[in-house]
Amino acid sequence: MKIKDFLLMILLLFSCHKKESSFYEIKSVNKDSSQIIWGNSIFKNSQNFENFVLDKDKIKTKWENENFIILQRGTGSEAWINLILPIKKNEKLFQTDQVLAFDSINNIIVRQNYNSEEYPFQLIKLNTFEKDSIRFKTKNCESVNIVNCIDKIDFNEKALIINWTTPNKFEKNGKTEIAVYSLEKLFKK
Template sequence: MRLPKILWVLVLTLVACSSGQQSNYAADTSQVARQQDTSHYADLYPLVIQDLNKKHVTESGSYYMLTQFSDSAVKITWGNDTIKRTYDEPLDFMFAERLNVKWENKNYLILDYSTGSGAWLNVVLPLNNMEQVQEFNNGLCFDKKYNLFVTEEFADTVLAVRNLKTKATQFVIEKEKPCDAGSNDACLDTISISSKMLYYKWTTPHKYSDKKSSIEKRVRVTI
């Protein structure tokens, strides 16, 4: 049996309405799911949510700011009176909550955040529009005058001194008295750098031992 033309129009209209309602329902449920996901992360990391789009200003007038990238990640924006930049790499809420300013001078703003027990990551943000962002593990000290950044290394290469401007690196090696601990940080009792002179106290077998012995060392930085 053939339906009259007017009935076909009514049937097609009902089908289209039903399809549209289903599509709208799917979109609505998807949006609710995204909102629930965001709410979940907001409950876990309320300090990150509170800090979004707020400038953390340093003593010298530089700043960094967190902007939302997704429901679980942010991006770092930084600058001063003359520049404003955004780092391309997103940062998870978990790490963003631990982010803080570690060192700074007129050339760099250096942030850090913990990535685990005895491990942290440093983000070196250049205060200009030319240099790229640099990342290093376990930064220990910074010579503000000469842009020299010192990091903990592994095995008998205990330290690396890095010139942030020239990208040159000078390694410090300890072969005679190796560290018996899992990381060299356990044998680095104190460490500092100033005017291209690196000072550190090397304690073996490690600084927590009852039978430890220490020796103070100086290394002239030539890079």
């Protein structure tokens, strides 16, 4: 086999496993609603939604991988809405709020849990919708909204890492702490 033929064969093999690029678009239906269309070159999903959520000028892509597109839309306050679009045929979008981080390897989001002061963060596996919550001591956060005390929140391959700060009105610099939560332990309850 000639080198030229060999290189052509390798090129063909790599082009067969080409990653599908995903997309979304928003189309107006009427004065009250719009349609969001998403998918890739193989399929398209669509769903109608109220115009407030699907405001083209206020919605943006926050995260994405080969399985999900996560859109974010501010509400004009410290809150925001997230639309999670599964890149799978005939799937519906999932709406939630306050998504703080996305683990693109394990398809897990962490969001603020308003319903519990003792467990203020909720993790959701997007493939199964399995949920777990994180116990977090908030007594040092002087803000009503715990998100204001988070310096950074992120995932590595096996853990959720929260860098949080406890600002103090009487000190120049607040105290910064790092909390690490094993994903394996969180979802084994």
